[in-house]
Structures are given as C-alpha cells and as structure tokens.
Amino acid sequence: MTGALEKPKLQASGAVNPRRIREERIRRRGFAVASASTAAVVLALWILIPMAPGWSKVQASFFDWEVFAKTFPKLLSAFLVDIMIFAWSAPLIAVSGLAMALCRDVRSPALFPLKLFAIGYNDVFRGVPVMLVIYLFGFGIPGLGLPRPWNSPYIWGTLALVCTYAAYVAEIIRTGIESIHESQRSAAMSLGLTPSDIMRFVILPQAIRRVIPANMNILIALQKDVALLSVIGPVEILRQAGVEKSLAANFTPYVGASIIFLAVTIPATRYADRLIERQNRQRS
Amino acid sequence: MQTHEKLKLVGLRKSFGEHEVCRGIDLTVAEGSMVCLIGASGSGKSTLLRCINLLEPIDSGQILLDGFDIADPEIDPLPLRRRIGMVFQSYNLFPHMTAIENVMLAPRRVHRRSRAELRDEITAMFERFGLKSHIGHYPDQLSGGQQQRVAIIRALAMKPEIMLFDEVTSALDPEMVGEVLDVVRQLKSQRMTMVLATHEMSFAREAADWVCFLDKGVIAEAGPPAQIFGNPKEARTREFLSRIL
Ligand SMILES: Nc1ncnc2c1ncn2[C@@H]1O[C@H](COP(=O)(O)OP(=O)(O)OP(=O)(O)O)[C@@H](O)[C@H]1O
Numbered sequence: 075m076t077g078a079l080e081k082p083k084l085q086a087s088g089a090v091n092p093r094r095i096r097e098e099r100i101r102r103r104g105f106a107v108a109s110a111s112t113a114a115v116v117l118a119l120w121i122l123i124p125m126a127p128g129w130s131k132v133q134a135s136f137f138d139w140e141v142f143a144k145t146f147p148k149l150l151s152a153f154l155v156d157i158m159i160f161a162w163s164a165p166l167i168a169v170s171g172l173a174m175a176l177c178r179d180v181r182s183p184a185l186f187p188l189k190l191f192a193i194g195y196n197d198v199f200r201g202v203p204v205m206l207v208i209y210l211f212g213f214g215i216p217g218l219g220l221p222r223p224w225n226s227p228y229i230w231g232t233l234a235l236v237c238t239y240a241a242y243v244a245e246i247i248r249t250g251i252e253s254i255h256e257s258q259r260s261a262a263m264s265l266g267l268t269p270s271d272i273m274r275f276v277i278l279p280q281a282i283r284r285v286i287p288a289n290m291n292i293l294i295a296l297q298k299d300v301a302l303l304s305v306i307g308p309v310e311i312l313r314q315a316g317v318e319k320s321l322a323a324n325f326t327p328y329v330g331a332s333i334i335f336l337a338v339t340i341p342a343t344r345y346a347d348r349l350i351e352r353q354n355r356q357r358s
Numbered sequence: 359m360q361t362h363e364k365l366k367l368v369g370l371r372k373s374f375g376e377h378e379v380c381r382g383i384d385l386t387v388a389e390g391s392m393v394c395l396i397g398a399s400g401s402g403k404s405t406l407l408r409c410i411n412l413l414e415p416i417d418s419g420q421i422l423l424d425g426f427d428i429a430d431p432e433i434d435p436l437p438l439r440r441r442i443g444m445v446f447q448s449y450n451l452f453p454h455m456t457a458i459e460n461v462m463l464a465p466r467r468v469h470r471r472s473r474a475e476l477r478d479e480i481t482a483m484f485e486r487f488g489l490k491s492h493i494g495h496y497p498d499q500l501s502g503g504q505q506q507r508v509a510i511i512r513a514l515a516m517k518p519e520i521m522l523f524d525e526v527t528s529a530l531d532p533e534m535v536g537e538v539l540d541v542v543r544q545l546k547s548q549r550m551t552m553v554l555a556t557h558e559m560s561f562a563r564e565a566a567d568w569v570c571f572l573d574k575g576v577i578a579e580a581g582p583p584a585q586i587f588g589n590p591k592e593a594r595t596r597e598f599l600s601r602i603l
Pocket residue numbers: 374379397398399400401402403404405406525
C-alpha cells in the first residue's frame with residue numbers, strides 16, 4: 075500500500091516546512107505577549123484597588139467570606155425557583171411568539187384583523203419596560219379579587235414575562251420568515267401546495283433554523299429577567315439574596331447571586347456566539 | 359392528426375405598476391408539442407411563464423387550459439397550478455430537505471399519498487434521470503445540474519399536463535447544460551406538452567416544434583424553428599439573432 079508509506083513522509087515534510095515553523099513561532103510569541111500583558115493588568119488592579127480609601131469598607135460589606143459560605147447554599151436553592159419559572163415560561167414564549175409571528179404574516183384580507191392585533195400587541199409589549207408589565211400584571215390582575223390559586227404571583231408574573239418576550243420572539247421569527255427568498259415560495263406555489271402547507275413545510279423550517287442564535291440570546295435575557303418577578307412576591311434568588319442581606323447586614327449575598335447568574339449565562343452566551351459564528355460560516 | 363389545443367393564451371396583458379411587461383400575447387400550444395420562447399433579457403419570458411402558472415395575476419386576457427379559462431380570478435388557482443409543472447432558473451429546491459423529500463412533499467400533501475406508496479415510483483424517476491445514488495442527498499451536496507434534474511423530477515411527480523421551463527440551464531456550468539437538456543429531450547419523446555424560455559438557441563432550433571420571439575412584451579415573430587432561425591421575416595428577430603449567435 076503506497077498510501078501508508080507516503081503518509082509519514084508527508085508529515086515529516088510538513089514538520090520541516092520553514093514557513094510552518096515561522097508561523098508557529100509567530101503564534102507562540104503572540105500568545106506570550108497576550109499572557110504577559112493580561113497578567114500585568116490583573117496585578118496592577120490587585121495592587122491598586124486595595125489602595126483606594128474605601129476599599130476595606132467595600133471589602134467587608136461585599137466580599138465577606140463567612141457570609142458568602144453561609145448564604146450561598148440558600149441562594150442556590152432559591153435559584154431553583156428561577157429555573158422553574160424559566161422552564162415553564164420558555165416553551166410558552168416559543169409557542170405564543172410563533173403564533174404572533176404567523177398572525178403578522180397573514181396575507182389573506184379576511185384575516186386582516188388578526189394582523190392588526192399582532193401589530194398592536196407587538197407595539198405595546200415591546201414599548202413598555204418588562205418591569206412595568208410585571209407590576210401591572212402582578213398587582214393589577216390579582217387586585218380584581220381573584221380567589222386562590224388565581225391570585226398567585228407565579229401565574230401573573232409568568233404571564234407578564236410571556237407576553238413581553240413573545241413580542242420579541244415574534245419579531246425575530248418574522249425577520250426569519252422574511253429572510254427566506256421569495257423564490258422558495260414560488261417553487262412551493264407552483265407545486266400546488268396550500269399557503270398553510272407552504273408556511274409549515276417550506277418557509278418555517280428554514281426560518282426557525284436561521285433565528286435560533288437570536289432566540290438563544292432572548293433566552294439568556296429571559297433567564298436574567300425572571301429575577302424581576304421578585305418584586306411581586308416569589309422568593310426566588312434575588313428576593314432570597316435581599317432577605318439574606320438584611321439578616322446579615324451585609325451585601326455579600328448579592329455577589330453570591332451574581333456569581334450564580336454568571337455561571338449560567340456565560341456558558342450560554344458562549345454557546346449562542348458559537349451558533350452565530352457557525353451560521354455565518356455556513357452562509358458565506 | 360387532429361391536434362388538441364392544450365394551452366392557449368389570448369390577449370394576455372400583465373403590468374407591474376406603470377411598466378407593462380406583457381402587452382397582449384396570443385399563443386397556442388398543441389398537446390404534446392414543445393414551444394420555445396426566445397428574446398432579450400427583460401422581454402417578459404419569465405413573467406409570461408409565471409402568469410401561465412398563475413403565480414402572477416394577469417390584468418386582462420385569457421389563459422385557456424383545455425379550452426377552460428383558468429385566469430378567471432373567481433376560481434381557485436390551487437387545483438389548476440397542480441396541472442402545470444414549473445422549473446426555475448435557480449432550481450429553488452428546498453434546502454432543508456433531501457432530494458427525495460423535495461420530490462415527495464407535494465404528492466404527500468396535495469394528493470395525500472403515503473411515503474411508502476410514493477417511494478418506488480419516485481425512486482424509478484431518480485433512476486431514469488441518472489440520480490439514483492443522490493436520492494438521499496441535500497441540495498447543497500448536489501451539483502447545479504443534479505439539482506436542476508431533481509427540480510424537474512419534483513415537478514413531474516405531480517403528474518402535470520404541461521411543463522414550464524424558465525431558463526433552466528442559464529445558471530449551470532457549460533458541462534452540465536447537456537445533462538439537463540437531455541432530460542427535456544426525454545420528456546419531449548414522451549410527448550409532454552412543454553413551454554421553455556431559453557437562451558440555448560441551438561437546442562431550440564433542434565428540439566422545438568414552435569419558436570416565439572418575444573420583444574418588449576409582444577410576440578414579434580413565431581414559427582417553426584427552421585423559419586425563425588433560418589429565414590426570419592422580422593428585422594427585430596434578425597437583429598436579435600445576429601446579436602446572440
Ligand atoms: N415582480 C416584479 N415586479 C416588478 N417588475 C418586475 C417583476 N418581475 C419582472 N419585472 C420586470 O418585468 C420585466 C420582464 O421581466 P422578465 O423576468 O419576465 O424578463 P425575462 O424575459 O425573463 O428576462 P431574463 O432573460 O433576464 O430572465 C423586467 O423589466 C422586470 O424588471
């Protein structure tokens with residue numbers, strides 16, 4: 075087999091290729107420079123920040139190791155509430171966002187009122203801060219004097235999140251639908267497919283795929299905004315951190331909560347970035 | 359032999375805004391014949407084909423399919439479109455489906471036939487057009503010529519009575535033009551009624567039964583290929599042909 079004989083030779087010639095060696099050297103030098111400059115900056119911060127006049131006070135109230143160790147497990151279990159709210163909100167948002175996007179795309183004149191509704195809905199929920207929607211839904215609707223369990227802040231808080239986020243998701247999906255070239259619709263129409271089949275089998279599968287990265291970013295934002303529900307009652311991580319802060323008379327629980335959020339959002343953001351990058355590569 | 363008028367256009371007019379693209383087109387396509395539309399870019403070939411397939415509403419005139427006016431805005435275009443197949447310059451395969459899924463979609467949804475039922479029939483079509491080994495490939499794994507042949511199979515799977523071809527070889531590398539034109543020849547030998555917009559003059563000359571030269575939205579001259587290419591009567595036709603030949 076000549077292939078097996080040739081292979082080592084190829085590798086050997088690759089290893090002695092002077093251009094490859096030069097490139098490798100440049101790459102290593104770049105890495106060394108980057109490491110050195112990063113280390114220098116970190117060191118400078120490490121030395122300079124403690125020299126600030128208020129540092130000892132800040133350190134005592136935000137970075138108290140004992141408080142951190144004591145409160146962190148409670149924060150973690152409160153975070154489960156956030157995860158729970160997130161877990162049931164996300165699919166509801168996906169479904170209602172898709173429904174809104176489809177309403178907006180209707181072309182038949184008979185369904186125009188639906189389109190009008192979707193446009194109005196979008197304007198309202200993208201125009202009002204999430205926090206306000208949460209206040210209005212969370213305090214306003216139970217204020218009607220609804221019986222248990224219909225006065226639960228979980229229900230109305232979730233609805234506030236779903237309504238707001240569905241508007242954003244609808245907009246993203248609609249952009250995806252519009253990005254599919256008209257020729258795809260022509261081809262499907264020429265086959266005699268019905269408008270709803272064209273949407274379901276030809277346009278949407280392509281559109282949804284294109285907007286997955288953008289929707290990942292929406293999910294990351296949602297993951298953080300779940301904490302806003304703390305203002306209407308659920309004892310989730312932000313509220314728990316507030317309670318712990320009062321008990322310990324120390325802000326460290328907030329730092330702990332931030333760390334928990336970062337532990338989730340940083341990997342998720344990296345993943346979304348990778349998806350976007352991959353998609354850009356595919357399209358070029 | 360009595361020839362049946364499969365498709366007949368009468369005074370077809372179509373404009374986009376102020377711009378009138380088809381300015382009164384009359385054309386008869388006999389059953390089993392192949393008509394080629396030639397003409398400069400922008401002369402309205404694609405628009406005419408899209409109108410025939412009811413992808414664009416027309417402003418006035420008639421499109422008679424077996425003598426029945428299908429351009430009537432009162433009637434549902436869906437069942438009529440199914441009787442007319444169309445193939446596009448840019449293939450327009452659905453990129454998220456494999457070749458066979460592309461072909462199966464419309465028969466499954468429109469004719470309510472099952473995958474199992476369709477598989478043998480469609481596999482045979484892939485085989486006939488030399489695509490058997492590509493049946494499970496996605497469009498981006500196929501060459502332009504292969505994609506265009508899949509697009510033709512996709513249209514044929516609906517068992518259309520007429521096939522419309524809109525410059526189906528214009529986007530292809532020269533070495534792939536032949537394989538697609540061979541498919542068209544095969545259809546002709548099976549007496550498929552066809553209307554082709556094309557820039558392949560030698561193909562039109564060799565294979566067409568009738569050639570129409572479109573100029574600025576009207577058929578400036580029509581006749582058998584020998585006449586249009588060999589002895590054009592109109593000065594416009596002569597000028598067009600001398601420019602491209
Ligand atoms: N959807 C549309 N809206 C507006 N104008 C259009 C539309 N489609 C086509 N046109 C115009 O109609 C004219 C004829 O276009 P058409 O595509 O039918 O020409 P063609 O003969 O197929 O040309 P080509 O050889 O370049 O394909 C052109 O001037 C074009 O700009």
